[in-house]
Amino acid sequence: MKTIKKQKTRIFKTAMLTLFAVLASTFTAITAQNDPVRLGFIPLTDCSPIVMAKELGLFKKYGVEVVVTKESSWANVRDKILTGELDGAHCLYSMPFSVYTGVGGKAGSEMMIAMMLNINGQAITLSNDFCGKVSFKQMNKVTPVVAAKLKAEKEVTFAMTFPGGTHDLWLRNWMSIAGLNQKAVKIITIPPPQMVANMKVGNMDGYCVGEPWGGVAVKQGVGFTQIASQDIWKDHPEKALVVNKEFSSKRREDLKKVMKAIMEACIWLDNPVNRKKAAAIIGRAPYVNTSADVIESRLMGDYNLGCNQGVQVYAKDYMLFHKGGMVNYPRKSYAIWAMAQYVRFGYLKEAPNYKAIADKLILQDLYEEVAMSMKVKVPNDDMKPFSLTMDKTVFDPSNPAAYLKVVKR
Incomplete structure (x- = not known):
């Protein structure tokens, strides 16, 4: 009898522990x-899709609550996405491949x-x-x-924002x-909002970063635009919505809602009528924290180049x-x-x-699902050869080795 009672007790305890585990798992989910x-x-400036999705109430429209936070550097963004402190972020599109x-x-x-x-929209x-x-x-x-x-001062320094990132x-x-030998100069990493201040005190001779920090240097009289990134590669990829891996799998439906809201914000932003309003919002202290006029002018494709060079107007490739x-x-x-x-x-x-790395890190199927649900056309040009605007060398994604044999280092 005692043996039977002990067995019943063990079975009861096991059943209760299982029940508690299921309840805890359900509660956590x-x-x-x-x-x-x-x-x-x-x-x-290119954080606009996330910021405007928040400001326009688009996240709420699609039924998801989103908290948007300003981060100090791309390294900080990387660490927070990897640990799950952030579910996702406005991010350099090449950062996931640089990290991996x-x-x-x-x-x-x-x-x-x-x-x-x-x-588009970056500058040197x-x-x-x-x-x-x-x-x-x-x-x-x-x-x-x-x-x-170099002959006069022994060192020339250029800055970018993250090793292997787009600005780099x-x-x-x-x-x-x-034709500049990259080993002859020093290349340092500086967070985007700190570029102008560092140039003011002579910490670098030039930098590559996204707007508005090219335009701000011109406005403050500390530098001039030598080239815009769209002159190097017209319609080049720039920022992406990059997300935590666990979040992308466990909260797939929430991610889809986030993507729909951001997609609608992107469509809204491409209407020139809306860009003045966007510049005023993006320029506020919680966001970019700089003059709205600088943001607006380059958002509209009007680049005051500085150094008495006049204005360059980008009509279709801003x-x-x-x-x-x-x-x-x-x-x-x-x-x-x-x-x-x-x-x-x-x-x-x-x-x-x-x-294999591209397949692993790009949620292309998820994007296609979201795009089709919003009746947004999905391009059919992926994996086709292309060339940069200024560097005419053709890049065939199915044969990078051939490209590397002929391209200049």
């Missing part, structure tokens, strides 16, 4: 679904790309020390001017096109957020291009498994 989605951003390959983080760390946020700014010596898009003058400064890649492509669906589609070919640059510029000694 319900709580997680009710938690607000946490999205970060860096103070840049070990260029900009711990190799093998997975950050997922849900959709693209914008194209040179200090006024170069004013009158090299002008807008005058690439053949860059190397001799830098060489002269535009800077290095610019140097390659200009910062765009949707372009009939062409912008938001996360292409694997662009991921492969970015990783090929890591090999090209010596970040990686050997070629990574390009396609």
Whole structure:
């Protein structure tokens, strides 16, 4: 009898423990679904899709609560996405590939790309020390001017925002096109909002970053625009909605709602009538915290270049957020291009498994599901060869090795 009672007691305890575990798991799942989605951003004009989705009430429209937070640096964004402190963020599109390959983080760390946020709208700014010596898009003058400064001062420093990030890649492509030996100069990492202040005190001779920090340097008289990123590669990929891996799988429905809200904000932003309103909001202290007029002018494609160079008007290749669906589609070919640059510029000694990494980190199926539900056209140009505007070398994403054999380092 005692043996039977003990068995019944053990069975009862096991059943209760199982019940408690199921209840705890259910409670955790319900709580997680009710938690607000946490999205970060860096103070840049191209954080607009996330900020405007919040300001226009689009997250609420699609039934998801979102908390938007300003972050201090791309490294901070990386760490918070990986730990889950952020569910996602406005992010350099190439950052997940930089981190995964070990260029900009711990190799093998997975950050997922849900959709693209914008194209174009970055710039290379040179200090006024170069004013009158090299002008807008005058690439053949860059190397001799830098060489002269190196001879006089022994060091020339350029800044970008994250190793292997887009600003790093535009800077290095610019140097390659200009014929500038990248080993001859120092390249440092500075968070975007700190670029102008660092140039003011002479910490760098030039930098590559997103707007409005190119325009702000001009307005404050500390530098001038030598080239815009769309001059290097018209309609290049720039920022993406990058999310935590666990969030993308466990809260897939919430992520879809977030993507729909951001997609609608991107469509809204591409209407020129709305850009003045967007600039006024983005310029506020909780967001970019700078003059709305600088944000607005470059959002509209009107670039005061500084250094008495006048105004450059970009009519069709300024910062765009949707372009009939062409912008938001996360292409694997662009991921492969970015990783090929890591090999090209010596970040990686050997070629990574390009396609496998792109397949792993890009949530292309999810994007297509969201796009179709919103009747947004999905482009059919992924994995097709393309070339940069200024560098005419053709890049075939199915054969990066052939590209690396002919492209300039």
